[in-house]
Amino acid sequence: MSSNLQQLKYPFSVSARQASTRLARDLGALVKLLEHPDNHYIIEEAERRVYAAITQSEISFSDMRDEKEVLVYPTARVIVEEIGNAKLRALQAEAESKAVNRLLGDEESDFVEDLATSSFGWKVESLGDLHKRAKMELALRSFEFRIRFENFLEVAPDFHADEWKLINRYVDRGWVLIRRKELNRLISGRFRQIIVFGQLDIPKLSRRLTEAVHRVEEEVKGKIRQYEPVKITGQITSAFPPCIQEMYDKSISGTGNLSHDARFALAAFLLRIGMSEDEVNKVFGHSPDRDTRLIEYQVGHISSKRSISSESPGYTPTGCKKLQTNNLCPVYLGLTFDPLCEYVLNPLAFYSTRAWELSRTPPITNHSWYSKSKDKKQSF
Numbered sequence: 001m002s003s004n005l006q007q008l009k010y011p012f013s014v015s016a017r018q019a020s021t022r023l024a025r026d027l028g029a030l031v032k033l034l035e036h037p038d039n040h041y042i043i044e045e046a047e048r049r050v051y052a053a054i055t056q057s058e059i060s061f062s063d064m065r066d067e068k069e070v071l072v073y074p075t076a077r078v079i080v081e082e083i084g085n086a087k088l089r090a091l092q093a094e095a096e097s098k099a100v101n102r103l104l105g106d107e108e109s110d111f112v113e114d115l116a117t118s119s120f121g122w123k124v125e126s127l128g129d130l131h132k133r134a135k136m137e138l139a140l141r142s143f144e145f146r147i148r149f150e151n152f153l154e155v156a157p158d159f160h161a162d163e164w165k166l167i168n169r170y171v172d173r174g175w176v177l178i179r180r181k182e183l184n185r186l187i188s189g190r191f192r193q194i195i196v197f198g199q200l201d202i203p204k205l206s207r208r209l210t211e212a213v214h215r216v217e218e219e220v221k222g223k224i225r226q227y228e229p230v231k232i233t234g235q236i237t238s239a240f241p242p243c244i245q246e247m248y249d250k251s252i253s254g255t256g257n258l259s260h261d262a263r264f265a266l267a268a269f270l271l272r273i274g275m276s277e278d279e280v281n282k283v284f285g286h287s288p289d290r291d292t293r294l295i296e297y298q299v300g301h302i303s304s305k306r307s308i309s310s311e312s313p314g315y316t317p318t319g320c321k322k323l324q325t326n327n328l329c330p331v332y333l334g335l336t337f338d339p340l341c342e343y344v345l346n347p348l349a350f351y352s353t354r355a356w357e358l359s360r361t362p363p364i365t366n367h368s369w370y371s372k373s374k375d376k377k378q379s380f
């Protein structure tokens with residue numbers, strides 16, 4: 001990979017990173033370089049790239065005017081990091097990774113293999129052309145590559161479809177067989193992680209860059225919905241999914257002690273939907289084994305955490321899979337059933353859909369629309 005355009009398209013590649021470092025060895029040097037009027041176009045391009053992320057429109061790439069255009073991506077990252085809005089960062093990661101996934105679709109297989117191995121140190125091998133693969137078992141012929149399982153597992157757990165579970169894959173002595181499209185997905189997924197979890201040490205910004213940050217901030221205010229806690233009311237409580245309802249009832253009625261996992265799941269959920277710490281403490285105040293100070297400490301601890309991809313308080317509430325593993329999902333245990341459970345992976349997703357249904361006038365009670373508008377995520 002040598003062209004400047006390739007560096008622009010794949011900013012995580014070795015060649016793009018080397019080119020960026022040659023021009024600006026660190027972010028301090030980048031900010032300095034961007035102060036020069038000849039380089040202001042890089043800030044403008046970066047701003048456009050961030051706007052594309054906010055509106056989730058396609059990131060486009062023109063032919064390079066000069067080699068410095070490789071600095072557009074790090075500049076866009078600096079703008080987003082300076083704003084410090086986790087949702088904006090998540091949108092940037094999503095837009096950048098989608099662009100990479102789309103662009104990889106047009107590349108030669110050799111190039112994609114080389115990109116995966118050189119950029120991330122992954123072990124990926126081609127299984128040969130159609131002629132060579134014709135000697136393989138029929139069921140395996142559609143797989144063009146194999147990747148070491150540890151590299152596969154760096155990204156695959158981020159994808160929820162069953163085909164990404166290792167248990168559903170052909171694995172041969174530590175190698176997972178994958179199709180070319182899946183390799184594209186793994187690469188773009190890894191790039192997404194780099195943006196979501198990468199920490200940048202932002203230096204003091206120049207005037208021009210600060211102006212760009214302010215403009216983007218204004219745009220963010222209008223376009224990105226900030227977290228607004230939903231007030232708990234009698235009606236909204238009835239939007240609880242079966243798992244939360246059971247834990248909530250048990251706790252409120254004082255009819256049993258919740259396990260540590262259940263307490264955690266319930267507290268994280270209630271805090272996330274907008275209950276105050278005091279209200280959550282009261283929910284736990286009825287349990288037979290209550291230890292007020294311990295409860296307050298635990299609730300305070302859960303509340304003080306912030307998830308990486310959310311502006312809202314508290315841990316991300318426990319997902320369905322984990323609740324099922326811990327015997328806390330009554331639907332999975334066959335004790336009750338709600339059709340919405342088949343379409344969600346987290347009780348929070350259940351809650352927002354059901355609360356919306358209940359908020360309509362009259363409330364929506366016919367749930368047949370799930371099968372038409374939602375993807376099935378689990379079956380019982």
Ligand code: SF4
Pocket residue numbers: 241242243244319320321323324328329330331332341342344345346347350
């Ligand atoms: S499927 Fe998920 S939301 Fe529904 S009851 Fe089970 S854990 Fe709760």
